[in-house]
Amino acid sequence: MGKRKRKRSTEIEDSDSSDSSLSSENDDAKAKKRKSETKKTKKRKKEKKKKKKEKKKKKRIEKHAEAHPIEPTKTPRGPMTKEQWEKEESVIRRVYDPETGRNRLVKGSGEILEEIVSRDRHLQINKQATQGDGLSFQYHAGLIRKS
Incomplete structure (x- = not known):
């Protein structure tokens, strides 16, 4: 009868380790994906908070502007005459x-x-x-x- 080539035990281990390395690579990819997703969500939350703060600040400024209106200034500002000063x-x-x-x-x-x-x-x-x-x-x- 013909001789059959036997697989060595190391080849079997190698094939098993290659299967496990594939699964660990998949796990690594999944972990990376999860990590990048959490980074994205954190980034989105930060941006949301920042926008909210800016909105609050804008409202506060508008409220202040309503309470303290700016009086229009006289455009041609020159030295005051004595009459203007006395009037003021x-x-x-x-x-x-x-x-x-x-x-x-x-x-x-x-x-x-x-x-x-x-x-x-x-x-x-x-x-x-x-x-x-x-x-x-x-x-x-x-x-x-x-x-």
Whole structure:
């Protein structure tokens, strides 16, 4: 009878290891794919957060712009005449500070003026302002919430 060629045990192991290497290669590919997918999802989440922050910032800026409109400036700005300066300085307005509850007299250029009042009115103003200062301090210290 004819001689048959036998497979050596090492060849069998090699073939088994090649099968396992194929499966491990498949596992590696799957792991890489999973890893890249998680990277992509993380990246998408980061981008979403970034867009959300930008949107919030934009809303805050718009809200601030509504509350504090920018006054149009005079385009041809030159030196002020004496009449213009006197006209601007003669305007005195009463400005209320909501944080402290104080009213102030402000001259056109921004100078703060003193108001002459009676003793009783002075005590009343100081009492009210002191209360406002205390509330302002507590609010900024986080002890109370503004309602």
